[in-house]
Structure formats: structure tokens, C-alpha cells
Amino acid sequence: MKVFKSIIKWIVVAFFASTILAVVALRFLPVYFTPLMFIRCCEQMGEGKSLKLKHHWVPLEEISSSLPQAVMASEDAKFLQHHGFDFQAIEKAAERNSKHPEKRKLGASTISQQTAKNVFLWPGRSWVRKGFEVYFTGLIELMWSKQRIMEVYLNSIEMGDGIYGADAVAEEHFNTQAQHLSKVQCALIAATLPNPRKFSSKHPSAYMLKRQARILREMRYVTPLPKEGEDVKINKKK
8 A cells, every 4th residue: 555655646746747847848948749739640640631730830029919919809808817717708608508508618718728738738628638727727827928828829729720820820821921910811810719620711701701800809909918028008998
């Protein structure tokens, strides 16, 4: 029994030490690959498709400033205010899901949660994965700046079939670079994020164009992402 307890203790110590070290390291190092990228490649091989993995890491300064605004307007309007979790959004989502169980489940994941999931975890809805997501979200909020979280998010998020990150989608869908994306293009990219494999920013449907227009309106009230070290001045809706 003592040996068993000792093994468990060292497993726990190794887990916390390795995960904290990984989060600290990725505060500074580019994230070139994520678990989801490997999973998608395995799915492609399993379906007999040719491998497609388009991903170019670029620093935040080389991404259009409109893209952080667009994804905040679409995914997480309180990104600059919360510490990883939007409890008001979680409460609203839980209430809506309980009242309308027949409809598609409404999520309330913040950009920080999505970044933690993309970089450290696997897709899924199990309670185990969700528990790890909470843990890693807390770590990156503690150890990374909001700018770093956004930088990693915009470089690792799935933005199409086999397409990951702002620069890859800019090249594949708009024949440009991430830094040259227009405000309209950024809003269209953000409009795909609920399901980028279903919704395309290259061939947008009428529904996508409607979402794009809404995001463009919301962007007027979203505070631009400040540069590292700058104070955050929250825009108020009028």
C-alpha cells in the first residue's frame, strides 16, 4: 500500500511539474503543432484523404488588429475583463440549455478556455476533459498576458479543413497575409469559428454573411486589444 501511495504521489507531482513547465515554456515559444492538428491528420488518413495541414506561426504584431476585435465580438466580448471564465455567459447558457434541451447545446467557452483546449487537450465534451480545461485555463491566465493568449489563439485555432491560424487562412482563402486582412475579411473569418469545417470564409453562405454583418456592428463596441503593458480602456455600448 505504501508503494502504491508513493507511486500515486510521484505521478501527481510529475503531472503538476510537467504541465506548469509546459505553460511557462509556451509563454515564450511558438506553438507549431497542437493535439487537434495530429487528430485531424489521423482522421484524414482514416478516411483515405490526402493530408492537409496548413499552419504558419506569426507574431501578434503581424496579424491585422481587426482580427482580435472580430473574434472578441464573435466569441468572447469580455475577454479583456474576465480571468478565464465568463460566469454570466455560463449561467445564461445553462439556463437556455435546460429550457430547450431539444436544441443544439449553447456553449460559453471563453477565448482563454478555447486556447487551453486547443494547445493542451483534445476535442470532446467529457467531464474529465472539461476539468483539465479549467485547470489549464487557470494556468495560462495566471502565467500569460492577454496578448499572449490572443496570439496563441489566433495561431492555433482551426479556421477551415486542414487550416490552422490567421496567416494560413489569409493565404488559403484571401490570397494575402494575416497582417493585410481587412476588417470585413476578419469579421468573415470570425463568423466561421462556431464550426470552421462547416462554414467557409472562402465561400460564405447567406447565413455567414448575416453573421459577418452582425460581427462588424459589434466590433464598434469591442475594445481593441492593447499592446503588451498598456492599460485596458473598456468601450461601453451606447
